[in-house]
Amino acid sequence: MSEHKFGFRTRALHAGATPDATTGARAVPIYQTTSFVFDDTNDAANLFALQKYGNIYSRIGNPTVAALEERIASLEGGIGAVATASGMSAEFITFAALVGQGDHIVASAQLYGGTVTQLDVTLRRFGVDTTFVASSDPEEFRKAIRANTKVVYTEVIGNPGGEIADLEGLAAVAHEAGVPLVVDATLATPYLVRPIEYGADIVIHSVTKFLGGHGTTLGGIVVEAGTFDWGNGKFPSMTEPVESYGGIQWWGNFGEYGFLTKLRSEQLRDIGPSLGPQAAFNLLQGVETLPQRIDAHVANARIVAEWLASDPRVSFVTWAGLDGHPHQERAQKYFPLGPGSVFAFGVRPSVECATEAERLAAARATGAKFIESLQLASHLANIGDARTLVIHPGSTTHQQLSPEQLEAAGVPADLIRISVGIEDPEDILWDLDQALTIATGETR
Amino acid sequence: MNAINPAGSSAPNLAAASCEIGAGPAAAPSPAASPEKPVRTWQGPTAPERLGMLRRAKSIAIVGASNNPARASYFVATYLLSSAPYDVYFVNPRAEEILGHKVYASLADLPVVPDIVDVFRRDEDLPEVAREAVEIGAKTLWLQLGSWSEEAAAIAEAGGLDVVMDRCVKIEHARFHGGLHLAGFVTGVISSKRQTVA
Numbered sequence: 001m002s003e004h005k006f007g008f009r010t011r012a013l014h015a016g017a018t019p020d021a022t023t024g025a026r027a028v029p030i031y032q033t034t035s036f037v038f039d040d041t042n043d044a045a046n047l048f049a050l051q052k053y054g055n056i057y058s059r060i061g062n063p064t065v066a067a068l069e070e071r072i073a074s075l076e077g078g079i080g081a082v083a084t085a086s087g088m089s090a091e092f093i094t095f096a097a098l099v100g101q102g103d104h105i106v107a108s109a110q111l112y113g114g115t116v117t118q119l120d121v122t123l124r125r126f127g128v129d130t131t132f133v134a135s136s137d138p139e140e141f142r143k144a145i146r147a148n149t150k151v152v153y154t155e156v157i158g159n160p161g162g163e164i165a166d167l168e169g170l171a172a173v174a175h176e177a178g179v180p181l182v183v184d185a186t187l188a189t190p191y192l193v194r195p196i197e198y199g200a201d202i203v204i205h206s207v208t209k210f211l212g213g214h215g216t217t218l219g220g221i222v223v224e225a226g227t228f229d230w231g232n233g234k235f236p237s238m239t240e241p242v243e244s245y246g247g248i249q250w251w252g253n254f255g256e257y258g259f260l261t262k263l264r265s266e267q268l269r270d271i272g273p274s275l276g277p278q279a280a281f282n283l284l285q286g287v288e289t290l291p292q293r294i295d296a297h298v299a300n301a302r303i304v305a306e307w308l309a310s311d312p313r314v315s316f317v318t319w320a321g322l323d324g325h326p327h328q329e330r331a332q333k334y335f336p337l338g339p340g341s342v343f344a345f346g347v348r349p350s351v352e353c354a355t356e357a358e359r360l361a362a363a364r365a366t367g368a369k370f371i372e373s374l375q376l377a378s379h380l381a382n383i384g385d386a387r388t389l390v391i392h393p394g395s396t397t398h399q400q401l402s403p404e405q406l407e408a409a410g411v412p413a414d415l416i417r418i419s420v421g422i423e424d425p426e427d428i429l430w431d432l433d434q435a436l437t438i439a440t441g442e443t444r
Numbered sequence: 445m446n447a448i449n450p451a452g453s454s455a456p457n458l459a460a461a462s463c464e465i466g467a468g469p470a471a472a473p474s475p476a477a478s479p480e481k482p483v484r485t486w487q488g489p490t491a492p493e494r495l496g497m498l499r500r501a502k503s504i505a506i507v508g509a510s511n512n513p514a515r516a517s518y519f520v521a522t523y524l525l526s527s528a529p530y531d532v533y534f535v536n537p538r539a540e541e542i543l544g545h546k547v548y549a550s551l552a553d554l555p556v557v558p559d560i561v562d563v564f565r566r567d568e569d570l571p572e573v574a575r576e577a578v579e580i581g582a583k584t585l586w587l588q589l590g591s592w593s594e595e596a597a598a599i600a601e602a603g604g605l606d607v608v609m610d611r612c613v614k615i616e617h618a619r620f621h622g623g624l625h626l627a628g629f630v631t632g633v634i635s636s637k638r639q640t641v642a
Contacts, residue, residue, distance in 0.1 A: 003490045006634050014634045016625060021639040043526065049513065051522035053623030061626060069628035080629035241514075248514050255589065257615075260628060 008075065008191065009291045016070025017284075028067040030281045034058050049246050050265060060268055064277035068284050072211065072221050075190040075290075076203050079226025080260045082268065083219060083280060087186060087206025088114055089273030090220030094182060094202060095119075096267050097259070098150050098235070101127030105151045106144045108165065109134045110158035110410075113397065115184065119153075136327070138169030145177045150234065152179060156195055156334070157187040159383070160344035160393075160417040161410065162318035164327040164334060171199025178232045186210070187340045187383070191294045198334070201228040202259075209384025210340075213286035213293050217279045222263060226256040238262065293386065294337075296422040301341035303425045304418070308345045308432070313440045315346035315414060341420040342383045346412055350440040360403030363414035368395040370416060370439035376423065376431035388421035388428050486594045488609060491632060495620050497584050497606055501559035502531060504613065505551060505582075507573055508564035509534040511542045516588060516612075517564040518542075523614040527623060529642050533558055551576045560584045562613050563591060570596035578603030586613055 006014070017028045036055035038044035046052045055061060065083050073081035084090040095118075099105060107119055109132040119130040131144040141152060152174035154165045167183065174181040180201035185193065189210045195203050205211055207219035230238040230251045238258060241247040245265065250258035268274055275283075286293075305319035320331035320339040331339040347370045349362035370392070371379050377388040381397065391397070394413045398406055403413050420428065437443050489497070504524060510517045521543055524532050533556070534542045537549040548554050551561065551573075561577040563570065563586065570593035577585045577600060585600040587593065587609040597607045608616075618624040619631045622641050 003492060010634065014636075015630075018633060018635045018639040019637065021622065021641045024638055026636075046522055046526055051513070051519055052526045053523070053618055053626050054527075055626060061628065063626060066626050066628055070625050070630055073628070073630045074632075078630065080627070082628055246513055253514060253516070253519070257627075257629065264628065 011071070011074045012191075012290050013288050015074035016067040028064055028281060028284055030277050031058075031063045032277050033062075050248065050261070058277065059272055059274045060264060062274075062277050062280070064284075065275050065280040068207075068219075068275070068280040068287070069221065071284065071287055072190070072205070072207070073223050075194075075287075076185075076223045077190075077194050077196045077225075078203065078223035079256055081221050081223045082260055082263045083207070083221045083275040084268075085220065085273040085275055085279075086218045087184075087204065087208060087220040088118065089271075090204045090206070090222045091115060091118060091184070093263060093267035093271055093273065094204060094222050095123060095128070095151070096271060097237070097263050098180070098182075099123070099128045100237075102148060103128050104146050104149045105130040105153060106141055106149055107132055107151075107153040108136065108141075108155060108158070108163075110136070110161055110163045111153075111155055112159050112184070112186075115155075136163055136166060138166055138173045141170060142173045142176075145173070145179075149177060150179050151182055152177075153182045153184075155184040155187070156193060157320070157340050157342070159187055159342060160318065160415070162320045162325065162327070162339065162343045164320050164330040164339060166330060167193075167195055167198035167200060167334060171201075174201075175199070178229075178234050180228050187342050188335070189290060189294055189340075191291050192298070192337055192340060193334050196223075196225040201225050206384075207283050208382070210294060210297070211287055211290060211384075212283040213290065213384065213386055214282075215382055215385030215387065215389075217282040219275050219279055219283045220273075222260075224260050224263075226259075228259070230258060242266075293422060294341075297341035297420060298338035300422060300425045300428065301343070301420040302338060304420050304428055304432070305343060307429050311436065311444055313348055313350075313436045313442055313444065315348040316412075317343065317345045319343040342417070344415050344417045346414040347416060347436065347439055349414065350442055357403065360407070360413045363412065364394045364403060364406075366439050367392045367414040367416055370435050371395065373435035373438040374431055375434070376427055377418070377421075377435075383417075383419035385419065386422050388423060388431075389419040391417050393417065484592065484594070486597050486607075486609065488611070489606065491619075493606075494608060494611070494616050497560065497586075497608070498613075498617055498620065501584065502529075503533065503556055503558045504530045504560040504562050505533040505535055505554060505558035506562050506564065507535045507551065509536045509539065509542050509547065510564070511539055515564075520562065520564075520588075520612065520614045523618070523623075527621070527642065528617050530560075531556070551580050551582070554580070557581050560586050560613070562586045562588065564588050565591070567591065567593050571599055574599040574603075574605075577605060584608065586611070588612060589615070 047054050069081040069083050133140050156165050171181045182202040183195040183200040184204045186206045203223040205221050238251040250262040254261045308314045309317045320327045347366050349366040353359035377390045393411050534547040539547040561582045574596035584606040589612040600607045
């Protein structure tokens with residue numbers, strides 16, 4: 001039997017899921033149980049000492065969840081994965097494994113708001129300092145690195161600005177400093193880019209979004225490349241004896257498997273944001289059609305972005321696949337199939353404004369009117385559903401900010417974020433057109 | 445999960461990325477190991493070939509077995525005794541009993557000819573172990589993760605043995621029998637046949 005390389009679509013359906021050993025079930029069974037019986041006391045002791053593989057308790061691991069973990073790790077080209085209850089908890093257990101009081105993180109400033117507050121508020125309260133780098137230039141990240149820096153963190157596609165990270169440049173900066181590059185690739189999915197191929201060490205997803213793909217289920221995942229040298233002296237928790245596991249050392253005993261073994265055996269054990277088996281099953285159903293759905297999402301995103309960019313009622317469009325986007329070249333390098341289907345655009349207010357303040361107020365009102373006038377696109381705070389989703393930060397997530405504060409935060413008052421779904425594209429365009437007409441009083 | 449050499453090992457996972465059947469991460473020299481490590485020219489067996497060796501084997505001798513629970517050989521022994529169908533034998537001239545089993549001073553002292561000789565010894569000792577494995581008529585010389593000796597490989601192959609180097613019997617068995625998968629790791633196994641668990 002020769003070795004055969006299976007393709008991405010095949011692995012999206014099969015990786016991590018051979019038929020069940022006992023029943024022959026072809027679909028992944030839902031192991032809806034908190035706990036698993038031991039054969040005897042010796043078996044229990046070996047499992048707890050990590051001397052053998054097996055199931056103990058679903059907070060640490062569960063066979064249905066394992067199928068999702070191996071499948072996404074395979075698609076990312078990682079050595080393995082640990083699934084979590086949400087994307088935010090995937091980030092948190094990763095930081096909890098890598099940093100402690102007095103440590104420092106260098107992160108892109110173009111991050112999802114929840115990630116910003118996790119770093120800037122929660123982790124800062126725990127004594128971990130984060131420097132947010134406004135530029136996407138790796139040189140600016142290099143300047144922010146300190147002796148106590150333990151992580152370089154970025155999103156591969158910024159939300160909602162569509163900035164594309166220079167993964168190779170950031171990996172070089174991180175590795176020069178002896179720290180891992182951690183990438184949130186939620187908006188990309190492994191179908192569009194596999195950050196590990198460009199030097200990333202850890203890839204995080206909110207599986208809730210395109211991987212699950214149907215807006216039904218929360219989940220997160222941490223994938224590791226298995227190539228980072230955790231014995232380089234900067235990560236004592238990887239090399240010092242672990243008392244709760246009989247004096248083993250994660251790096252010394254488990255080598256390339258060490259980081260994820262620690263993440264599961266310490267962070268899932270101690271913090272506990274596990275993914276449930278039913279949720280893992282729901283998410284697996286989504287992953288099976290990931291390639292086909294993302295092809296459809298990106299094709300529709302291109303149609304919608306180009307249509308919006310050619311509309312005089314629209315002030316800007318941030319899809320990095322468009323001519324003139326500042327990161328178009330990077331997008332072509334890292335996203336040959338297209339830079340995803342989440343981006344932003346502005347709805348130009350049609351009223352004459354004497355002052356800047358009046359213009360900002362009018363822009364905000366026009367954005368709100370546009371959102372309220374949509375019939376097909378759903379107004380909600382998610383992305384990566386099969387359906388088209390929109391939100392107007394100026395009247396929702398950021399409504400407490402003044403128009404001036406909005407602009408300072410890089411969120412123009414008329415900014416609409418769109419997650420383009422896989423409906424018939426002409427229906428999406430029809431909906432956007434009629435809402436633009438109502439909001440601006442002008443036809444295309 | 446597996447115990448490996450204390451130097452650690454950092455293998456590229458390109459094989460996992462390309463997902464050859466039963467491949468999983470390819471073993472490679474550890475960056476933490478000695479910097480003057482010679483260039484590797486020997487090509488190891490494919491994943492299906494490794495699986496074949498594991499399927500054909502009935503017995504495994506662990507050479508350089510340790511009674512220290514934090515040592516790689518102890519992890520491997522615990523796993524093989526609890527999760528695999530093999531008769532496991534221990535070889536170490538400086539130990540008497542490990543995990544309740546008698547320890548033999550040398551391969552030649554074993555009451556059986558083991559199918560797989562799984563070696564946890566320093567690189568300079570490997571050619572001698574290879575010669576002993578040939579002398580007793582073992583079928584496979586298997587050098588633990590981090591272990592590499594092209595001289596030992598040549599000796600064993602000339603004696604008609606299959607050779608595996610820089611791989612862990614526990615990881616490879618667990619790759620094909622569900623253990624690695626349960627721990628969230630990539631096995632590379634794509635199959636429409638029932639999972640085999642032992």
